[in-house]
Amino acid sequence: MAIKKQYLKSKPVCKVTFSVAAEEAEAVSVVGNFNEWNAEATSLKKLKNGTFKGTVDLEKDAEYEFRYVVDGVYTNDDEADAYKWNDFAAAENGVLSL
Template structure:
């Protein structure tokens, strides 16, 4: 898994690209505090020919966001998250993204 951050000079925004290698998966999405953990607002990642799912979201910079991936219904963290934060709601850790 990979997270790429690209800061825009023209706006206080960071373009964050999520990449998840999951050849066998049919569907991968990113949920987090930036979309209120709402499945309907989830960032759906697109499957590339090499089996990696990829998608980009614009996040306001100078903030921290908690997030997790949903791969075919299974919640999972990114091993390259900036940090991890315990969630009592999920009874698990969420990845933290600092932008």
């Protein structure tokens, strides 16, 4: 899994690219407080090499909690900036600091 951040000079926005190596998976999406935790809102596209990839524009100078949904199973990214406990899910969420 990987996260790439590209800050725009012209806008207070960061383009965040999420990559998940999941060759055997049918569907991967990224969910978080930036998309109301809606798995259908940010589906990642499967590339020929088996990696799922997608880009989201997020406001900079903010923190966002997120997780991946790989074939219905929630998982964290090893490259998250931090982790934060979530009582609702009884699990940790990854944190993006922009």
